[in-house]
Amino acid sequence: MNRRSAQPILTWTEGPEADVPLSVRDLWVEYRAPRGAVKAVRGASFDLYKGETLSLTGESGSGKTTLALSLIRLLPRSANVRKGQIIYRRDGQEYDVLSLDAGDLRQFRWKECAMVFQSALNAFNPVLKIWDQMYDTVKAHDHSEREEVRRRALDLLRLVQLEPERVINAYPHELSGGMRQRVLLAMSLLLNPQVIILDEPTTALDILTQRTIIDLLRKLKEELGFSMVFISHDLSLAAELADRVATMYAGRVVEVGNVYEIFYRPKHPYTLGLIKAVPTVTGGFQELASISGSPPDLINLPTGCKFHPRCLYAMERCREEEPELIPATKGHLVACFCWEQVQADWDREWQQREPEAMEVAWPRS
Amino acid sequence: MGVPSALRSPKSASVGTARLIRRIVSNYLLRRLLKALFTVFFVTTLIFFLIRLMPSNPIEVYINELIVQYGFSYEDARNQAASLFAIDLDAPMAVQYLDFLRHLSRGDLGNSLRSPGTTVLSVIAKFLPWTLFSVGTGLLLSFTLGVSLGMLMAYKRESSLEPVLAGIGSFLSSVPNYIIGILLLVFLGVRWELVPIGQMRGSMTPGIKPSLTLEFISDIFFHAALPIATYVLTTVGGWMLTMKSSTISTLGEDYVTVARARGLPETRITTAYVGRNAALPLFTQLAISIGFIVGGSILIEQIFVYQGIGYQLLVAISNRDYPVMQGIFLIITASVIASNFLADFLYSRLDPRVRIVGRE
Numbered sequence: 030m031n032r033r034s035a036q037p038i039l040t041w042t043e044g045p046e047a048d049v050p051l052s053v054r055d056l057w058v059e060y061r062a063p064r065g066a067v068k069a070v071r072g073a074s075f076d077l078y079k080g081e082t083l084s085l086t087g088e089s090g091s092g093k094t095t096l097a098l099s100l101i102r103l104l105p106r107s108a109n110v111r112k113g114q115i116i117y118r119r120d121g122q123e124y125d126v127l128s129l130d131a132g133d134l135r136q137f138r139w140k141e142c143a144m145v146f147q148s149a150l151n152a153f154n155p156v157l158k159i160w161d162q163m164y165d166t167v168k169a170h171d172h173s174e175r176e177e178v179r180r181r182a183l184d185l186l187r188l189v190q191l192e193p194e195r196v197i198n199a200y201p202h203e204l205s206g207g208m209r210q211r212v213l214l215a216m217s218l219l220l221n222p223q224v225i226i227l228d229e230p231t232t233a234l235d236i237l238t239q240r241t242i243i244d245l246l247r248k249l250k251e252e253l254g255f256s257m258v259f260i261s262h263d264l265s266l267a268a269e270l271a272d273r274v275a276t277m278y279a280g281r282v283v284e285v286g287n288v289y290e291i292f293y294r295p296k297h298p299y300t301l302g303l304i305k306a307v308p309t310v311t312g313g314f315q316e317l318a319s320i321s322g323s324p325p326d327l328i329n330l331p332t333g334c335k336f337h338p339r340c341l342y343a344m345e346r347c348r349e350e351e352p353e354l355i356p357a358t359k360g361h362l363v364a365c366f367c368w369e370q371v372q373a374d375w376d377r378e379w380q381q382r383e384p385e386a387m388e389v390a391w392p393r394s
Numbered sequence: 395m396g397v398p399s400a401l402r403s404p405k406s407a408s409v410g411t412a413r414l415i416r417r418i419v420s421n422y423l424l425r426r427l428l429k430a431l432f433t434v435f436f437v438t439t440l441i442f443f444l445i446r447l448m449p450s451n452p453i454e455v456y457i458n459e460l461i462v463q464y465g466f467s468y469e470d471a472r473n474q475a476a477s478l479f480a481i482d483l484d485a486p487m488a489v490q491y492l493d494f495l496r497h498l499s500r501g502d503l504g505n506s507l508r509s510p511g512t513t514v515l516s517v518i519a520k521f522l523p524w525t526l527f528s529v530g531t532g533l534l535l536s537f538t539l540g541v542s543l544g545m546l547m548a549y550k551r552e553s554s555l556e557p558v559l560a561g562i563g564s565f566l567s568s569v570p571n572y573i574i575g576i577l578l579l580v581f582l583g584v585r586w587e588l589v590p591i592g593q594m595r596g597s598m599t600p601g602i603k604p605s606l607t608l609e610f611i612s613d614i615f616f617h618a619a620l621p622i623a624t625y626v627l628t629t630v631g632g633w634m635l636t637m638k639s640s641t642i643s644t645l646g647e648d649y650v651t652v653a654r655a656r657g658l659p660e661t662r663i664t665t666a667y668v669g670r671n672a673a674l675p676l677f678t679q680l681a682i683s684i685g686f687i688v689g690g691s692i693l694i695e696q697i698f699v700y701q702g703i704g705y706q707l708l709v710a711i712s713n714r715d716y717p718v719m720q721g722i723f724l725i726i727t728a729s730v731i732a733s734n735f736l737a738d739f740l741y742s743r744l745d746p747r748v749r750i751v752g753r754e
Contacts (some may be wrong), residue, residue, distance in 0.1 A: 103655055106552075138416040138657035151648035154667050155747055156674075165666075169658045216656075347695075 035178070050223050050256055051077040051142075056113030058095050058104065058280075065328045069095040072113070074354060077224065080249065082257040084288075086264060086269035086303065090324050092280035093260045094147075097226050100258070101138050102126065117141060119223060126375065140170045142314035143217035145231040149210040153201035159212055160197045166219055185215040188252075189245055189296060207238035211245070218253065226258045243270055264307050268292055276300045279325050279335035282354060285333070287362035295375060296357050296368040298340045342367040406578070426738070430731045437727040438498070442491055445719050451509045452714040494720070503724070504717035506710075514721035517706060522725065524597040525695070525702035528618040529687040532625025537680050539626065540633020541673055546643030546665075547634065547673075559634065567631030572693040575624045579697055582620075594620060597701040620698045621691070629683070636676060644672040674745055678737045685733030689726050 058070040059289055070092040078082050083272050085093045098104050100115060115126040119141065129137055146152050151213055153162055163182045163212040179197075186193035189211040201209060210230060217225055227246070241264060250257060261267055267274055267288075274291040276284040276299060283299040295301045302320035325331060329393035337343040354364040357372075367369065417424075424432070453475045460471035490640045497504055503514035543563075547556050566574075583591035593599075598614050615622075643666060644650065691704035703722060710718035742748045 101655055103651065135657045135659065137657055140657060144655045146648065146652055148648050152652045154649045154653070154671070155743060156670055157666065165653075165658055165662065166656045168663070169656065202747045213652075 049076045050117040051118070051258075052114070053096070053100070054114040054281070055117070056096065056115065057111035058092075058099055059109050059111055059242055060095075060105075061107045061109065062328065066127045067327045068330060069108075069280055069327060070099065071281065071330075073277070073282050073286060075282050075303055077256050077258060078273075080254050081251075081272040082259050082270055084259045084261060084274045085277060086260075086262060086267050086274060087277035088324050089262065089278040090218065090327065093262075093277055095280075096277070097228050097260055098390050100126070100226060101142055101144055102129075102134060103138075103144075105390055117224075129202075131143050136170060137292075137313065139166060139217070139222065140220045141222055142224040142226065143220070144223040144226040144228065145210075145213050145217050147152035147232055150206050150233060151215045152213050153209065155201055157200075158197075159199055159201065159204075162241075163197070163216060163219060166216060167171070170220055178249075182215070182219065186212070188218075188249065190241070191215070201341045204284065207234055207242070210234060210242060214242075214245070214249070218249065221253070222255060224256050226260070228260045230259075232261070232263075239266070244272060264292075264303055272278045276303065279327065279330060281364065283336070283364045284362065285354070290358070290361045293379075294361075294372065296361065296363040296372050297365045298342050298371055299336050300368075301371060301374065301375065302339075342370060395531040396659075398546055407503060407552075417503055426735065433731055434727055438724055439491075439722060441723045441727075442494060443487065445714075445716055446487065446490075448714070450714055452716060454693065455712070456508075467707050469617075478677075482663035494719075503721040505676075506716045506718050508713050514717050517718055518703065518721055518725060520702060521706045523702045524618075524700065525691050525704055526687060527614065528621045528700065529617065529625055529691050530684070530701060532622040533629065533680070533683060533687070536626040536630040537633055537676070540630045541676060542638045543630070544634045544637025545641050545669060545672070548640040548645065549664075551642065560638070563631040563638075567629075567635065569628065571624055571628040571690070572697060573695050574585065574627050575697040578620055578624060589620070591620070591698075595699040618700065621694050621700050621702075624694050624698075625690075633676065636679070637672065639673040640675060641668060644668050647671070670744075674741070678741050681733050681737030681740050682730075683733075684736065687729065689730075706721070 052075075054074050054124050056070055056073045057068075058286070060067040060069055066385050071341060072094055073092065087093055095104065095108070099108075106108070110127060110163070117124045117137070124133075125135070126134075126137065153159070157165075160179070160182065164174040164175070164178055165262065166332065167178045182197060191208060191211055196204065196208065204212065210233075213229070220254055223352070228311060230246075230344050231242050234242065246259075247270060259267065271288045273286060274284075274288050275282050276291070276297060278299050284291065284295070284300045286296075291300060292304060295304055299320070306319050320339055331338055332348060334340070334343070334347040334352055337347040340347065342365075344367065350366075352364045352366050354362050357363045357368055457468065457471040460466040461468060466474065494504075503511065503518075506512045506514060507518060538665070543559060547559050547563075547580060550556055552721045584590045587749060594617055597617050598604075599608075599617070602613055604610060611752075650663065650667055652662045658667070689704075691702055692708055695702045695703075695705040696708050703725070706718065707722045709715075710722065
């Protein structure tokens with residue numbers, strides 16, 4: 030694998046490069062469609078720090094899943110990575126994921142970067158037992174002793190709070206949806222990867238099972254110390270689990286920052302809209318607001334800032350020019366020309382509210 | 395203890411019967427077996443009456459033959475026929491039927507009318523193996539070939555190879571097998587004289603001793619080559635097209651994507667993840683088509699003069715040889731039902747999701 034020349038791609042990163050296992054820079058992905066190219070990801074950039082949870086949020090169709098799939102190059106055939114870089118770092122080495130050859134890519138997948146999918150219901154081959162699929166996974170990467178693999182698989186199943194002996198000999202259809210999601214989680218930890226991508230891991234599950242999975246994820250991360258990209262349109266889950274949050278709109282990261290910063294001091298009108306659209310148990314309906322308009326057509330995108338047709342702050346400049354992702358405050362980046370005004374309005378509203386109400390709205394343990 | 399036995403026993407007897415019925419109902423295998431037996435019985439009965447409702451009867455056919463071929467007068471022919479046939483066709487149908495059932499329950503399928511002294515069972519035992527051999531080989535060959543080609547088509551569905559194969563596949567699967575048989579005979583055998591069809595008649599060269607020698611095995615394959623080629627050509631298209639669509643839909647399954655994400659080698663994904671799941675529905679079809687081995691061979695065996703059970707059935711029908719017809723139809727029915735049985739069993743072996751039902 031070729032080492033890449035050092036380049037100024039980590040301009041906004043604090044700390045040494047070694048602490049950033051994954052960097053994405055200016056990634057463009059298109060899907061071929063009869064009507065034209067669907068621009069699913071348009072110049073997305075972000076860094077993933079060691080041991081952190083980065084939450085990617087945004088509406089459906091904002092490019093979250095496409096971005097995640099391109100991280101392990103698992104995009105469907107109709108997709109095309111136009112340009113950009115995905116840099117993976119381990120032990121002082123840098124790897125360009127987009128130019129890995131087939132064999133290296135196969136090794137990279139799961140061993141370095143595992144992915145937990147949304148639909149765990151169909152994630153397993155229905156004709157093979159869980160154990161066979163676990164062993165398949167290990168065999169594809171290492172030459173481990175069968176007994177050792179079994180012991181590790183059992184340990185991991187115990188770690189995700191399943192009955193190891195029963196589950197390992199089960200066929201996928203004998204397990205419930207929540208159990209399968211946990212098995213997939215255990216399987217993703219099997220090779221001890223540095224990065225785990227979770228693509229809406231709880232969306233298909235009921236609220237109580239969601240709860241256990243989220244608690245489990247937090248516990249696992251504390252014990253094992255991997256980095257996590259957590260994709261979810263559910264802001265409250267992101268608030269609970271994430272260290273940092275990145276908001277995506279029309280294939281672009283429009284705001285990244287520390288989880289407190291994002292939820293208590295959002296700077297992009299879109300993030301602001303998302304936060305206001307989340308109902309709270311005590312909040313009542315008058316505080317709920319949705320974002321007007323609908324997500325953009327990814328084939329014929331609006332000019333300038335892609336959010337301007339739906340934005341309350343839109344001005345002439347927004348129609349002509351697309352804002353870059355720039356640091357607003359320390360570690361908080363935003364792609365908006367009027368972030369200062371958004372900030373000011375939010376602060377005014379914030380002061381009018383009672384502090385306890387906000388604490389109920391966004392509880393943090 | 396205190397309850398008088400006279401009071402208790404009738405109740406426990408009815409409980410026992412109820413339990414027996416419940417056991418039959420709840421035992422999957424037993425239930426299937428009873429159903430299968432009933433089907434065989436029903437179809438056999440139907441055939442018994444149907445073949446007797448066909449115009450003409452064995453005696454008429456024989457009389458006609460004597461008149462046309464040997465110039466017998468009707469009276470002479472009738473006398474000759476009456477002395478030959480040891481069957482009373484004037485007896486009421488119900489009596490004939492009960493007689494047939496009585497023999498059948500003893501495993502006796504009766505004697506052939508046209509060749510007295512030959513039991514139907516011996517006819518079946520002599521000719522059925524050849525049909526099983528030729529159609530079975532053809533089926534296995536075309537299944538293997540079709541499944542492989544179907545997967546190839548699914549994987550190469552964006553190349554120019556795919557439409558060519560798909561065209562060939564749908565052409566072959568839409569042409570009836572006897573047309574293909576006749577075409578093979580006419581072009582390979584007569585027009586171009588590529589194969590010695592004269593020597594290929596029959597199921598083996600007369601005088602050769604059945605043994606496990608290379609000579610004998612190559613001889614039976616030589617004689618069965620054209621029927622086998624016909625079976626392969628007419629069924630391979632269906633397997634190809636079914637396997638192609640099955641593979642394409644399996645390739646879209648999440649577990650295949652996840653398997654790729656897990657970094658599994660492509661060969662492992664193709665065999666254990668795509669191939670095995672895509673072929674599942676085809677195994678059922680394979681087992682079912684085994685049931686049609688006997689029925690499907692009738693015209694082909696006649697075209698190539700292959701001495702199998704289908705050929706015998708055709709002869710028996712034209713002679714109205716009732717016992718032989720009944721016997722062969724019974725075999726056909728039984729093999730269709732048995733292969734359905736096999737299909738279910740096979741499917742439950744191959745797909746763990748169905749296995750649970752079979753176990754209970």
